[in-house]
Structures are given as C-alpha cells and as structure tokens.
Amino acid sequence: MEDAAGDLKQALPNVCDSVQIHVEVHQKSSSVAKKEDIRMNVLKLLNRHNIVFGDYKWTEFDDPFLNNNVQSVAIVDTDLKLKDRQPIDLSTSSLSLHVFHLNEEGPTSENLEEENDDITAAHHWVLPAGPPGTGKTSLCKALAQKLTIRLSYRYRYGQLIEINSHSLFSKWFSESGKLVTKMFQKIQELVDDRDALVFVLIDEVESLTAARSAFKAGTEPSDAIRVVNAVLTQIDQIKRYPNVVILTTSNITEKIDMAFVDRADIKQYIGPPSTAAIFRIYLSCLEELMKCQIIYPRQQLLTLRELEMIGFIENNVSRLSLVLKDISRKSEGLGGRVLRKLPFLAHALYIQSPSVTMTTFLQALSLAVDKQFEEKKNLADCV
Structure with missing residues (x-):
C-alpha cells in the first residue's frame, strides 16, 4: 500500500x-x-x-x-x-x-414561569449534538458545532441556547423586560462555567427589533421597547466574556434595528444553495435511500470533485452522477428545506414500487423539480 x-x-x-x-x-x-x-x-x-x-x-x-x-x-x-x-x-x-462524542439526548427546554403559564423561551443543546442542515438557523447551529469540535482542546463541551424571540413578549404589560432578564440570567449561569463554549442564537431577530421601529411610529406599546432595550443590555453584558458567541438570523434585513447591526462583528448574507451545495444535498439523500434499499441495486455516485478530476467526461461510471449534476443545476433557486423534501416527493408522486433503480429515481427527481417550479409560478401568478 x-x-x-x-x-x-x-x-x-x-x-x-x-x-x-x-x-x-x-x-x-x-x-x-x-x-x-x-x-x-x-x-x-x-x-x-x-x-x-x-x-x-x-x-x-x-x-x-x-x-x-x-x-x-x-x-x-x-x-x-x-x-x-x-x-x-x-x-x-x-x-x-x-x-469528539456526539450528544444524543436532544435539546431541553428552558421555561419561564409567568403567572399560571409555563413559557418555552429557549431550547438548549449540549454540543456537539448531531448533523447540521442547510438553512440560516441550521448554519448557525453548524457553526456552533464546528467551533465546539475545533476548540475542544480549550473547552470540554459547547452549550447552544436558541432563544424563542416571540416568547419574550409577555401578555402582561410591563412584564416583558423581566422575562428577558430572567432568560439571560439562565444564560449567565452557563457562561460562568469556563469549561463551556456558549452560543446564544436569537432566531428571527427582526421580531424583536421591529418593535422598536413600531414604537417610534406610535403603533407599538412601550412594553415592546422594553424588550428590545433589555435584550441589548443583556447582550452587552455577556459579550465581554471570552467563552460566548452570539448569533442572530433574520429573513427581513430591512427590519433589523441598527442598534443590533452595529453590535455585529460579522454580517453574512445567506442566499439559496449553490449548484454544488444542491448536489451535495441530493447526494446525501440518495445515499440514505440506497442504504434503505429504496434505491436498489446500489450505484456508485461520484462527487463533484471526482467529476471535475475526470473533466466531466461521460462514461459508465460517471453517467448517473452527471445526470444528478444537471438536476442540481436546474434546481437553483430552491431553498434547503424544499430540496430535502424533493426526493420524498419524487418517490411519492412518480414511483409506484417500493424499490426502484437509480436511473428511474433520477428521472422522477427531475420531474419533481419541474413540478416544484411550476407550483411556485402558479402561486406567484395568484398573488
């Protein structure tokens, strides 16, 4: 050898x-x-x-x-x-x-008690904890996962707190700021453990920051502004610790309060998956389907790197992989969640048997992609 x-x-x-x-x-x-x-x-x-x-x-x-x-x-x-x-x-x-070991217990819920209600304010993972996905939130979780693995020589484990922004708004006037403080007190307890690398993920942060703009316009009660001010204050308090990383996501960038934007060291736009990313998503789905023998017999599929090494020349080994590459190219513009559903839809809509060859499945996948774009166009025409 x-x-x-x-x-x-x-x-x-x-x-x-x-x-x-x-x-x-x-x-x-x-x-x-x-x-x-x-x-x-x-x-x-x-x-x-x-x-x-x-x-x-x-x-x-x-x-x-x-x-x-x-x-x-x-x-x-x-x-x-x-x-x-x-x-x-x-x-x-x-x-x-x-x-590294993967933590297989799944997330726990961080609850805030409000009168007779039990509010789920955040989800808490001990990292590393499993494979990431492809959306913005999943990319943040993947970053937390990767940093936990890479910095394992410094920190024994990672902690990921995913905050449910909507839960921080109390139905009781003037209570929202207290809920935020209570939530961050729980986070502070994690930060105090110097063996832990703590990630705080605030998903859809615009739901917090939009309240500030609405308050200025006179359409939002003063309690909403207390939430935003409390979150900003708490972020300023914990970000000085060396074992804390704060992550936020947003679908509506123009709604984000500049006070949040100014606090961000890195601002990254995440667009739809590229052709290469789509290829990898499809490839992982097909591997799972072959493992379950839904696609049978097993076929060798080359990676994009391997296709590039042979100059994308078509032969008996590369033919199916090149077909998958073409399907990936025409799938551009679809989001990660849709892409992972498409192999399931291909089987449900176009395959009438429990087991199918790779050639037939790729034909069905191509039809499922066409149908997805057709449905998107129809929905757009109805608006």
Whole structure:
C-alpha cells in the first residue's frame, strides 16, 4: 500500500505539500477508549492512505480498534486548501485531529414561569449534538458545532441556547423586560462555567427589533421597547466574556434595528444553495435511500470533485452522477428545506414500487423539480 502511494505521488507532480488538514473523528457513544489511543490508530489509518483528492470520509475500517470505537473519520474543509485543485500529501501536511462524542439526548427546554403559564423561551443543546442542515438557523447551529469540535482542546463541551424571540413578549404589560432578564440570567449561569463554549442564537431577530421601529411610529406599546432595550443590555453584558458567541438570523434585513447591526462583528448574507451545495444535498439523500434499499441495486455516485478530476467526461461510471449534476443545476433557486423534501416527493408522486433503480429515481427527481417550479409560478401568478 505504501509503495503504491509513493508511485501515485510520483504520477502526480502537483501534489500539494505542507498544508494544515483538519481531521474530525467521531467517537462512538459506546466507546470509552482514550482519545490519545484513538488519535494514534487514526494516524496509522492516514499513513496508509496518505494521498487525498479533497474531503473524504471513512465509515468502515480494517482495524478492529477503529471498528469498535470510531463511527467515522473525516478529512474536512480541503476546498479551502485546494485552490489549484491539486491532491494533498498527508504525510507532509500538518494534521489537526479533533476527536469528539456526539450528544444524543436532544435539546431541553428552558421555561419561564409567568403567572399560571409555563413559557418555552429557549431550547438548549449540549454540543456537539448531531448533523447540521442547510438553512440560516441550521448554519448557525453548524457553526456552533464546528467551533465546539475545533476548540475542544480549550473547552470540554459547547452549550447552544436558541432563544424563542416571540416568547419574550409577555401578555402582561410591563412584564416583558423581566422575562428577558430572567432568560439571560439562565444564560449567565452557563457562561460562568469556563469549561463551556456558549452560543446564544436569537432566531428571527427582526421580531424583536421591529418593535422598536413600531414604537417610534406610535403603533407599538412601550412594553415592546422594553424588550428590545433589555435584550441589548443583556447582550452587552455577556459579550465581554471570552467563552460566548452570539448569533442572530433574520429573513427581513430591512427590519433589523441598527442598534443590533452595529453590535455585529460579522454580517453574512445567506442566499439559496449553490449548484454544488444542491448536489451535495441530493447526494446525501440518495445515499440514505440506497442504504434503505429504496434505491436498489446500489450505484456508485461520484462527487463533484471526482467529476471535475475526470473533466466531466461521460462514461459508465460517471453517467448517473452527471445526470444528478444537471438536476442540481436546474434546481437553483430552491431553498434547503424544499430540496430535502424533493426526493420524498419524487418517490411519492412518480414511483409506484417500493424499490426502484437509480436511473428511474433520477428521472422522477427531475420531474419533481419541474413540478416544484411550476407550483411556485402558479402561486406567484395568484398573488
């Protein structure tokens, strides 16, 4: 294997040396192995496969130790390194191994008691806690997940508090500001744990900030402005801690109060998924369908990186992947939630059997995409 790797490197004169490569190692929940032992065995795995052509993930291992203790080993974020798309030589690269367990208990609710009501004000995750999705909120959760894994040498675990903005408005006049204070007191308790990296996610922040504009226009009671002022005050108090990251999302950017905008270090517009992102979404869905044998027999699908390496030439191996690439291109403009539903709709609308070939399923998926755009057009014409 090592000789073959050496021969391969000689055949690839543009192999990229001396770059930092991140390797994420998902330790099984049942495993009690020491991280150092896992790192040592993962390094042996990487020594045997030291030429990579981009991101790669192992889920099956010849090594019994890895099989018993590791769910997956993933080389990630190589697109940031491969500006010229050359292969990477792991043997000369600086490897950063991040070994982590996933928390599988799911979120808990943070409740605020108001008179006889029990208000769910936020959801609380211990990170890392599972795979991210594709929307703005999911991207924030994915960022929290990634930082928790990458900074595991500094913080033992992450805490994610997703605040339900609407719950902070009390039905009782003058009580809303108190609810905000009570919510952030709970967050402060988490921040005081210096072993925790705490993420505060305020989803749809415009529902808070719009109240401020409405108050100025005379259409919103003074209690609403108390909520916004209380949130701003509490954010200013906790953001000075080194173990806190505050994240917000909004669908209506023009509604965001400038007081919030000025406090943001990074402002990032998130548009619809690109063709490459759509391809990856579809590819993950198809892998799941093949695993469940809804698509049968299993077919090899190439990644976009692998298609690019062969110059997008059509052959028996690449044909289905190129079809998926074309479907991905015509899916541009659809949101992440819709894209993940489309394989289900393709099966429900156009397939009449419990099991189907990949060719037939891709035909159905293409029809489902066409139908989605047709429905969007019809809805737009009705407005």
